[in-house]
Every structure is written in C-alpha cells, then in structure tokens.
Amino acid sequence: MSKRIAIVEDEAAIRENYAAGFRREGYAVDMYAARKPALEAFEARLPDLVVIDINLQDDIEGGFELCRRLRQISEDLPIIFLTARDSEFDAVSGLRLGADDYLTKDISLPHLMARVAALFRRLDAMQRPDSGQSLVRRGDLELDLDRMTVRWQDQSVGLTLTEFWMVHALARYPGHVKNRQQLMDAAQAVLDDNTITSHVKRIRRKFVEIDHSFDAIETVYGMGYRWLGSQ
Amino acid sequence: MSKRIAIVEDEAAIRENYAAGFRREGYAVDMYAARKPALEAFEARLPDLVVIDINLQDDIEGGFELCRRLRQISEDLPIIFLTARDSEFDAVSGLRLGADDYLTKDISLPHLMARVAALFRRLDAMQRPDSGQSLVRRGDLELDLDRMTVRWQDQSVGLTLTEFWMVHALARYPGHVKNRQQLMDAAQAVLDDNTITSHVKRIRRKFVEIDHSFDAIETVYGMGYRWLGSQ
DNA sequence: CTCACTCATGGCAAAGCTGCGACAGAATGT
C-alpha cells in the first residue's frame, strides 16, 4: 500500500510535473486545481501528505486558508507549502499555520523528493510507539523498559515494579489524564482507589528525594493524574 | 521543563547568535564546537533537537558523520543541518542521512525559529494517539477529552469534572438548546434544577475571568441553555 | 402594569477526593 500524496496547484504543467516525480518514487497521487474540490475530497478521505500551492489562481492565499481548514480536521496531517513566492515572511506565516515545510518552486525535483521522503521517514519513526525503542524519553525523564530503570535529570530513581509501570503509563502520553482504573490496568492488578493514591505518593517521594522541585505528576481532582510534559 | 536544543557549530559568533535566539524562545541550549565533545555528551544524554553545522573547521563533513552516528543511537532524534553551503546536492545528501531539515545560514532568525517550532509541533502532534477523536474545537473553544483540558482563546480554563462534561454537552452541538435534564445526564447525576443553574453560573464565571466579553452560553428562557457557535 | 414564573448570585454545609502516616501480609533476599 503506497503512500498517497495530494497536490493542490492551479497550473496544470507544474502539477503534472510534480505528480510524475512522485509517481516515479512509488507514491499514489491525487491532484486538485482549486481549494474547493480539494477540501471536499479531503473531507471524505485524507491523503498521507498534502502539497499546497499558496496562490491558487484568483483565490489568492487560498492555500493558507486550505491549510487552516485542514489543521482543524487533523492535527497531524503532513502539509507542505510549495509556492512561487520566495518570501521569508510568507515562510514564517506558513509554518506558523501548522505546515511541516515551506518550499519555493525553484527547488529541484530530487530535492523535493528528498524532503518528502524525510518527512515520511520522520512519521514512520514516530508512528510505531517504541517498537524496538525500549527507551522512553520525556524531557528530564528517561525510562528503560528493558532494564526497568528510571532516570530523572540523569540520576537514577529506585522505583519498584508497580511504581515503574505507573510512571510508564503516565509518562507515555504527557498531559493526558489517567484515571485510577487506567493506572490499575498499567500495574496489572485490581486495587483499591486508595492504593493508587499511596503508590503515587511513594513515586512522588522518590522523585522529590532526587529533585527537590519535582512536580511532574499533577493531580487532577476527580479525574486522576497527569504527567506534565516539557513545556 | 523546556525543550533542550544542542548546537554543534565551530564558529563561536554564529553559535552564540543562534543560542541567544533559541533562549529567547524559551529553549534550553547546549553548545559544542566540534564533533567529538558533542558526541560524548549525546552518548550520556540526548537533547530534544540537534542543530548541526556540516563543516566543522578542519573536520570537513564532520556534521554528516555526526548525523550518521546519532541516527544509530536514536531513530527519532530530530536533527537539523544548518550550513553555509547552498548546494542542492548537499541538501539531498543531508536529508538522505536522516536529517529532518537542511537549512543554509542566510536564513533569518525568525524563519529558523519557525522551522524549529514546526518540527516540535509535528513531534507533539504525533506523540498523542487519535487526537482527532478526542479534540473538540468550536471557534475559540477547544476541548481535549484525553487531557481533560479546556482552552478558550488559547488560554487554559480550569474547569472541574462536572463543569467539563456540561461544557462538552453544550459545545458538542453549537446552537442546540439543551434542557436541564440533558445537562444532568451529561454530568451523570440526578440533580435539582437549581443546581444546574449553579453550575452554569460557575462555568460562566470561569470563562469571563479569562475573557471579559465571554457570552457563548446563552440562556433560553424556559428551555435551557445553548452554546453559541463562532459567528 | 401586574403577576407568576424563571434565572442569577452569594453563601453554606455536606459529600467526595487526596495526601499522609501507619501497619500488616506477601514477596524477596540472605
């Protein structure tokens, strides 16, 4: 199943040129000449990557608007702007809109292909959640699933088995609230709610012993706990 | 807990310039002048992003080699090449090595910052699963069911559990009137009518604290409440 | 304009949740 790339570009010649390049690399290609038909198609089904020209004929800046709409539909759809304008300002604006890359049309076809491949490589690397990657890093935290060891700010934290799995459950998705039931599942046990509280207490104590200002585990009243990621 | 960016660049002036830029954006910065010290540091601990100059003084193409070694250590460490050479061929080579971006040094500081931010945005977006399902956006409002967070005009709103579910019930279908019974169901409880009123009062107060002109929750006399969509 | 009804507000007490210390049984190592 090859990756599907959508091109939104008003000039037929350019469109076909890029499409041919992508096809040569083994991608499936969808083409759209304007914002509306593209958006309608995307609402039905999202491709794996969208390449957008900003200036779509009379629809000036239509590409920007399209990007904005797409970002509302999907947070993680890869988007590349490909435009005639060589303006630093536009590039910054485009990236701020949530695009992954901003390229000008004087780019060579091999270079474009390399950038697309790099983006897909990045996606693939991220996609598999720690497959083979037995090392989980979240800012100051480092979890080694093989050794079952934990490090905080490069210092070892002596967590027990249950504590380890609970930290893992929390830190795997920083910011997400885990309720007590979910933490129980992580520890593979059926426990009293209070017991979860106790574990969290012990985990916190061990981290605080190392880092006096540790506060990465946030209590969310009535909901559970949340690992505060890096921001 | 800010993101940590490592800069590997032999010219002190350029190094400091970029470092200052990154620090201004709130990142923590590590600096290295050559390949060896950088690699040694990385073996102990990886940063969140590495910015590499390809030509490291007498160690020509040392940046390429560093990138290669880093990719062996980690599949998904973000790497950006930043170099004086403006060669399409080098760019393609750099990207093939597994870099995420290849930039020339004539890039403006804001543009560089935008690209770094875009890369981090991409990483964050990938880190969470199916965020499309759990994210509700209605104009200025943003509800994240995984994180149990509410944002209004990009500012966090500290709602409690019950308040969260009531906002969710209202905002899910903007413009639709929800009667008190329906809101009770959202909170999964049987309550007095007055209690609903109290909750709405508290919710409104919390939003108004952030946005003085907040009025997205409309009272529909005799029927219930309605979330006003964005127009 | 009046009246009956609905809604907003401040306040308060009950209920619920969390953190902490303590303790006992289970598991583990010596």
Next chain:
DNA sequence: ACATTCTGTCGCAGCTTTGCCATGAGTGAG
C-alpha cells in the same frame, strides 16, 4: 529462619467540589 522490601489497606485531616437554598433581578403573558 530472619531481615528487608514491596504492596495493599485503613483512618484521619485538609481541601475542593458539589448540591441546594434564600434572595433579588429578569421575563413574558394577560
């Protein structure tokens, strides 16, 4: 067998949230 560590609970104190009431303002039909 004994000491140590790990786990699961309990009770309590402190805090947050929640439910409800009294009161006054707002609304709409007649």
